[in-house]
Amino acid sequence: MISCIEVDKLFGRRKALDCVSVHVPRGEFFALLGPNGAGKTTLLRILMSLMRATKGNVLIDGRPVSRDDMALKRRIGYVPQRSNLDKALTVKETMRFSASLYGVPPVKANERIDKLIDMAHLRDHCATVTQRLSGGMKRKLMVIQALIHEPEVLVLDEPTVGIDVGDRRALWDLLRSYHQRGNTICLTTHYIEEAEALAHQVCLLDQGRVVEDDNPSSLIRKLGVVTVEYYDQTSQYRHFAVRNDAEVFADGLTGDYSIRATTLEDVFFARTKRRVA
Ligand SMILES: Nc1ncnc2c1ncn2[C@@H]1O[C@H](COP(=O)(O)OP(=O)(O)OP(=O)(O)O)[C@@H](O)[C@H]1O
Ligand SMILES: [Mg+2]
Incomplete structure (x- = not known):
């Protein structure tokens, strides 16, 4: 479903990605692991067409990703590494805003918002502005925000960094249930036990190169x-x-x-x- 073919990314003379080839089949739970600066965010940003590769191709179902391909973008949900939440909006307003961005009709949007807020255990915080949420609550909100348009692919850049065990497990459950419905997940993480617990395909990236790509037990x-x-x-x-x-x-x-x-x-x-x- 997702194919990165010999992708290079240069920042000046620094090679952030060096001939990266990865294939993620439909329905896979894929984890990208690597030390700081390995190139994980860069690869995800290229996949989301937020950045161009210097060389190589990124395809989804054989179609090159492109900034203007709205139909393709609607099939993907993205949770960036840093918070993209509007500090002044409440949890519910944030969800409504995302729903309108993706053109989800209001009745359907309300149904989904209710369900997602319950899944993320954020019911008591519907009316809280996002700047007053804890770090873990913000991460959970970012994840459910990315699910509002029911994408087939969810791309997450370190979704559980800095959050406590309870919130991390709640997020794992949310991701597992989304994955069990036949969807595809690509995530980066620093928590190796997270990749071990969740992913069926693990790619190790080091200094911009793929050093391993297989299932954890292999x-x-x-x-x-x-x-x-x-x-x-x-x-x-x-x-x-x-x-x-x-x-x-x-x-x-x-x-x-x-x-x-x-x-x-x-x-x-x-x-x-x-x-x-
Ligand atoms: N916009 C940019 N301009 C210049 N260099 C960049 C830029 N973005 C990333 N880099 C460099 O590219 C390399 C890969 O960075 P990237 O953010 O993809 O790593 P990462 O694996 O996501 O790291 P982390 O685990 O710390 O999030 C690093 O050396 C980084 O300094
Ligand atoms: Mg990163």
């Missing part, structure tokens, strides 16, 4: 499903396909160690050699 299997973690001046991680090999290796260590299941965070760390949140 990524873990490729690295080795058992990890020995130990300390030797710095924390060390060794990965093994079977527990027995991990135990033999650990027997030879002099200090403390732990043997545990490999996580997506291990994959991320091994492939980028950096830590994220």
